[in-house]
Amino acid sequence: MKRRDTLKAISLAGFGLAVEPVEAAVPAPPEKKTVVPGGRQPFEAERDTKLKAEKFFTPHELQTVTVLCDIIIPADERSGSASQAGVPAFIEFMMKDQPRNQTPMRGGIRWLDNKCVAMFGKQFAQCTKAQQIQIIDKIAYPEQASKDMTQGVSFFNMMRNFTAAGFFTSQMGIKDLGYVGNTPNDWQGVPDDVLKQYGLSY
């Protein structure tokens, strides 16, 4: 019980308002101060606040995820990298939001580290760039991977999918993709030059 709650209970008792034993047996819930943003239900806002306050990844895991994300989506002439778009934080949140992701992710990182220790004597994040690419090449191409790498393939597929979703739903990724909607407009059909390109007409 928080100090102010204790004080409240004492002051109530002090005014002669007896707290019945059955009620006293269950402490009062903590005060809820979550601000509910527009479009959210109160339980959703409380849940989000709680999840954001928790940490899932260890610093080592977060470092590994960050390196992997940027291998999957690096910066190029059009836009920045996955980590520059905030993808690691998104993946961190999804681990807590949908806990079924936790074991494949945590275990997958562990699998990768173990392979790297066997091959290079170091965990993935501590390997040189060339070593990292050497192991990634073994798990990034599902149709070519050898039989001892299939768990790694599943893990990398998961990382690839999370990275793409995180990147292309960020402000940076949406701009990169060229999505120009989500704004009031007056749809008048496919532009003429596009219709012509495809040999179509209205």
Add this chain to the structure above:
Amino acid sequence: MNTFQIKEAPTVYDVAIVGSGAGGGMAAYQLTKAGAKVVLLEAGGYFDPADPKYITQLKWPYESPRRGAGTTRPFGDFDAAWGGWDIDGEPYTAAKGTEFFWFRSRMLGGRTNHWGRISLRFGPDDFKRRSLTGVGEDWPISYEDISPYYDAVDKLVGIFGSKEGIRNEPDGFFLPPPKPRLHELMLKKAATSIGIPVIPSRLSILTKPINKDRGQCFYCAQCGRACQAYADFSSSSVLCIPAMKTGNLSLINHAMVREVLTDPNTGLATGVSYVDTISMQEKTVRAKTVMLAASTCETARLLLNSKSSRFPNGLANSSGVIGKYLNDSTGASRSAFIPALMDRKRYNEDGVGGMHVFTPWWLDNKKLDFPRGYHIEYGGGMGMPGYGFGGGIEGLNGRIPGRNGQKKSAGGYGAGLKDDYRRFYGAYIGMAGRGEPVPLESNYCEIDPNNVDKYGIPTLRFNYKWSDYEVKQAKHMQDTFEEIIHALGGIALGSKPGPESNHGYGLEAPGKIIHEVGTVRMGNDPKTSALNKYQQTHDVKNLFVVDAAAFPSQGDKNVTWTILASSWRTSDYLFDQVKKKNL
């Protein structure tokens, strides 16, 4: 505090309506406009699509920490439906070897806040399926009985579409349809070339203003988030809120109705009892007439739970039919990649919420091995990216030549992969069949003898299995999807769902399409139906059902337009009966 002290409001309303979705909203609108004093009970909270407190429309994926994933809302963070197939404290079960998924939306307007706005009239044949095919049931009314109400709903609520003159897809009073998007033009060309018609959609979205209270569509493709301009149909914005403005409507939110109350002497309904879900107090309201529109399964549950010595099997259930003939639309889908749409020029292609074209049922079941039809809905285009964007690219990018014309290894990483996402954006299409099932007595919901919800109200237990009719229909859908994809020059994604997949051929589980109807069906014979042709219970003359529970069958047409039309028809009938002093 004694929570079991029942609080009774002193007012006796003309009508108590349970549920504020399409059926309850329409009844509330019509009756309050006609001057009746109405109380509307809604189990969920207040919702107004125009109030910033509730608005998700025009938000970006990065405004959600899960980028819109469906963790707490089945259709994602931005979807307007509160609730879903699983609601904390409101469980249901299914008998062994059967299943049903029950979607509930606890809010003003219910599920109409997020639905697809697909607003199809039933055709003349849809009311006569038993006569025409020997299976299923005829309705006690014909298309001619309800068509004036369809006309009226078209004009009151607004719908776009095109006059096509297809006999069993009756035309209505249509606003202009939006022009097809690029992939929709391609679909139309491809499907038409193999004899499958593609016509403009019929959606309740305002492409032109129809009155001063509602705005015009501004083409953000987000009807599922509910429209702050009231440019699409939600019961909240179009019916309930205007009904409140008459001054004749008392809306009670957070009212989970427990029972319909009856007078033990007359057997007439006297009101309802409910739990205030905020204070947990037990309350009642009194009314001269009770109308149930709590949704197909909730209405059945309410009647079955309203037992008394006079009505030992549940209220208005002398036929024993309540709960039976539950039926949901069939659904199966497939998606494809269209190489011709790679590397597209970017422009704003959002359009209205949902498809601009669709395929109505086009074949004759007499020549097929299943008795009912389906329509096809289409998806695709350069939509706003959301959670799951780019998922599964490792199954696709090895099959597509790169910019240099060479195929590369599937999966991958780095700049080449990043470019694939850009190249493939807007090149996917999806197809979903929505079909008519045959309603069966063996598909039903009943009161679970062992379980209650958090309010202590006995819950439902479902018994539902698809029959061969639906499985064969799903097989036909899958064959059709592949034919269309082939005609389009597309690459079908995933493997073709076969007899072993899902419920057979990718058939969705019952309840997943959220079109359930039929648990309190109407009919001319009180022994085999619970309602007469005006949706008045055979047993209790001042008790009506104005949601889809009343429908003996559902066509392959999403039923909202028929709920609206029939609720209006019942409201007119009620008014007429009151005028004639029969009620």
